[in-house]
Each structure stands twice: as structure tokens, then as C-alpha cells.
Amino acid sequence: ETSMDEIRKSLKKELDKSRYEHTMGVMYTAAALAMAHGADQKKAMLAGLLHDCAKCIPNEEKMELCKKYHIELTQAEIDNPALIHAKLGAFLARKKYHVTDEEVLHAILVHTTGEPGMNLLDKIIYIADYIEPGRDKAKNLPVVRPLCFRDLDAALLKILSDTLDYLKSTGKEIDPLTEQTCQYYKAKAE
Numbered sequence: 001e002t003s004m005d006e007i008r009k010s011l012k013k014e015l016d017k018s019r020y021e022h023t024m025g026v027m028y029t030a031a032a033l034a035m036a037h038g039a040d041q042k043k044a045m046l047a048g049l050l051h052d053c054a055k056c057i058p059n060e061e062k063m064e065l066c067k068k069y070h071i072e073l074t075q076a077e078i079d080n081p082a083l084i085h086a087k088l089g090a091f092l093a094r095k096k097y098h099v100t101d102e103e104v105l106h107a108i109l110v111h112t113t114g115e116p117g118m119n120l121l122d123k124i125i126y127i128a129d130y131i132e133p134g135r136d137k138a139k140n141l142p143v144v145r146p147l148c149f150r151d152l153d154a155a156l157l158k159i160l161s162d163t164l165d166y167l168k169s170t171g172k173e174i175d176p177l178t179e180q181t182c183q184y185y186k187a188k189a190e
Ligand code: DGI
Pocket: 022, 052, 055, 080, 083, 086, 111, 112, 113, 129, 163, 167, 172, 173, 174, 175, 176, 178, 179
């Protein structure tokens, strides 16, 4: 496994400035959430550090890499190549950064759409990605940020449903997994 320090140096080159700043924000926010909810702090930081490692690869190249390494894409990913960075990121975390921890790799894999039945680390990364200090666009951040530290599942549901509302308002295609994840946590809350 490559050291956190080496990964950071590599990402500083692979990512543009704002994405690198976002990455640092997610890494430290994931650590804080791990402290609040009794998760493994080191795993949270490693997953946060690597979650967007494939984000700055041009879409064309993302598709080519998936083809080359036989990474199967869903129809939603083919239609919205921006979604691919989660799956490709998990692949690169394993192959390029030699991460072997399956929980860390899984948290990277599901960080964009979520997935029904996420584990604690998955939720922490999904949420940290949304609330890190550099984010400012989502409408309910002042409510969601403190909620994440008190009630992880309530915060998760709010984020999922706000994300769906946002996607619907922009007319972007919804990945069925995003929809299923929201439905799952809605049903769980009832
Ligand atoms: O990579 P980040 O920008 O840090 O965050 P992310 O990996 O959560 O991706 C964010 C974008 O992905 C955000 O604008 C919402 C979008 N997204 C999430 N689910 C879906 C989706 N986009 C489409 N088209 N369909 C989805 O179901």
C-alpha cells in the first residue's frame, strides 16, 4: 500500500487545484465524521483522499481505460461518463495506489450514487463528499452539516433526496442506483 503522503503528492499532480482542495476537505471531514460515529479514522482518511482520484481524467480517456481493463460499465455510466470516476477510482486505488482494504475500495466505488445497505464507512465518505467545507452550492448545507454529526442516517436521507431534487431540476439523467438508494433509506426511516 502506497503511503498517504505519496498518494497526496501524486494526486497533487493528477488533480486540478480545486479538486485537490476538495479532496483535502473530504479527507479531513471524513476523519471528523469517523470520530463522531466510531469508525476507523485511518480508513476514512484514505478513502476520502482517493475518492475522486479518477475525476480529472477526460471522459474519453475514462471510457478507454475501462475498455482496456475490462471494467464493465452500466448503461447509466455509458450515458453519463462523469459517473465513471467512482468505479474507475476504486480500480485505480487498487491497481495504482495498491490499496488492499476492501472497505476503503467499496466506499470509493459507491461514493457518487450511493447504494442500498451502505456500511458506516460508505456513508461517511458519501456524506463527507457533500458537506466538506469547500462545498457551497447545495441548498440545505447549514442544516445538513450539523445533522451529520448527530444522526448519520437522517443526514444521509436528506442529502439523497436533495440530490435527486437537484438532478431532476437540471433534467440530468438519474442513475437507477441513485433512485434506489434514496428509496431504500426513505423506507428505512419509516
Ligand atoms: O465527484 P464530486 O463532484 O465530488 O461528487 P460526486 O462523485 O458525488 O458526483 C457529483 C455529481 O454527480 C453531482 O452533481 C450529482 C451527480 N450524480 C449523482 N447521482 C447521479 C448524478 N448524476 C447523474 N447524471 N445521475 C445520477 O444518478
